[in-house]
Amino acid sequence: MSELLDRHRAVLPAWLALYYDSPLELVSGKGCRVQDADGVSYLDFFGGILTNMLGYDIPEVRQAVEQRLRTGVVHTSTLYLIRSQVELAEKVARISGIPDAKVFFTNSGTEANETALLLATHARRSDQVLALRNSYHGRSYAATAVTGNRSWKNSSLSPLNVHYLHGTDRERFPRLSESEYRRFCVEDLRSCLATATATDVACLLVEPIQGVGGFTAAPDGLLREFKQVLDEYGILLISDEVQTGWGRTGETFWGIQAHGVTPDAMTFAKGLGNGLAIGGVVARGDLLDGLPANGISTFGGNPLSTAAASATLDYLLDHDLQGNAHRLGGKLISGLRAATEKLSVAGAVRGKGLMFALDLVDPDSGRPSPALAAAALEETRKRRLLIGKGGLYGNTLRMAPPLTLSEGEAEEGLSALVGALEAVDRAQAS
Numbered sequence: 001m002s003e004l005l006d007r008h009r010a011v012l013p014a015w016l017a018l019y020y021d022s023p024l025e026l027v028s029g030k031g032c033r034v035q036d037a038d039g040v041s042y043l044d045f046f047g048g049i050l051t052n053m054l055g056y057d058i059p060e061v062r063q064a065v066e067q068r069l070r071t072g073v074v075h076t077s078t079l080y081l082i083r084s085q086v087e088l089a090e091k092v093a094r095i096s097g098i099p100d101a102k103v104f105f106t107n108s109g110t111e112a113n114e115t116a117l118l119l120a121t122h123a124r125r126s127d128q129v130l131a132l133r134n135s136y137h138g139r140s141y142a143a144t145a146v147t148g149n150r151s152w153k154n155s156s157l158s159p160l161n162v163h164y165l166h167g168t169d170r171e172r173f174p175r176l177s178e179s180e181y182r183r184f185c186v187e188d189l190r191s192c193l194a195t196a197t198a199t200d201v202a203c204l205l206v207e208p209i210q211g212v213g214g215f216t217a218a219p220d221g222l223l224r225e226f227k228q229v230l231d232e233y234g235i236l237l238i239s240d241e242v243q244t245g246w247g248r249t250g251e252t253f254w255g256i257q258a259h260g261v262t263p264d265a266m267t268f269a270k271g272l273g274n275g276l277a278i279g280g281v282v283a284r285g286d287l288l289d290g291l292p293a294n295g296i297s298t299f300g301g302n303p304l305s306t307a308a309a310s311a312t313l314d315y316l317l318d319h320d321l322q323g324n325a326h327r328l329g330g331k332l333i334s335g336l337r338a339a340t341e342k343l344s345v346a347g348a349v350r351g352k353g354l355m356f357a358l359d360l361v362d363p364d365s366g367r368p369s370p371a372l373a374a375a376a377l378e379e380t381r382k383r384r385l386l387i388g389k390g391g392l393y394g395n396t397l398r399m400a401p402p403l404t405l406s407e408g409e410a411e412e413g414l415s416a417l418v419g420a421l422e423a424v425d426r427a428q429a430s
Contacts, residue, residue, distance in 0.1 A: 053316070053402060088301075101282050108269050114138070122291055128200070273309045319404075354399075358396070
């Protein structure tokens, strides 16, 4: 592995982060488990950053891909009719809940958000965009511009005029009740529109649960209250469902549905292809049709990715994986809360369904501790469990296992996670 690591460092950028003191090379997978180059098997609780939504080597998805490969045509571009693209778009439009919806496919969540921003800024003839603090929307120029987390912003230059709102930072206002915090956030939005913006604003782009931000979320109902204000000004609401879509949160199919509101557009990616690259925008037809110039996507919506995505979506719906996420997620979150109550390094536990997180804090000061989070990551690996890390301060452990997780695997993962946290707690106390 040291040889491959040396080669990686020689030809890939230094900012391309790798997990663990001794990085892993994953070479095979089955179900919710993967195996590294040394033959060690791991239970995967992060799924390639929420991308392997069904897990690994799913026969139905593999068969769809193999059938497409046998045709000899894995790419034609959007200049030609693509049957699997049309069929997938029909499914996504139908389950989106957006009236008269149309779909445009891309290769990633970043591209999807770029497309949504283009749609909104053109429709509203404005470069002004609202976003939430601690948000993350991708690594490209405009997507970085609307990202509200300094750790992921490489430049202050921007094609957009962006203003950031409160909404996911309730821990900064411990004296406010949830209803008081919601009122504060709505007034913050009104104040921003009255003082910081000029004339028309294009849109508010929001993650129902912030992914890179450490699975922080606005209180249920807040985005509905936001939209009531936005509607007064004609401002569009775009929901970034790259991590929260497809039933992962358990209680709803799309993350924003927890707020009882239908957005003007949603972006998606990650798990839809179960490992194959695909993203997209589903929006009101008039909004998606509104661009005046020609447009194509060379690889977006290609026959191979759309065939895999259609099989993934069918599997998800046929096996009620949203229900599985709701059932097992509730057990995992409540179990983690109960197990960490007495651990001095454990901070807040939060999340919905199979998308949950834990903050690591310094036992003496209570401040965020990225060092302890890194130690916990190493401890989970020792226990053959793969998890993620993130948050505004880099101190948050992120868990998002495949939606096919079994009850036994959930118990196994929880046991390994708690064992790792207990080890970090003991080491800190010694």
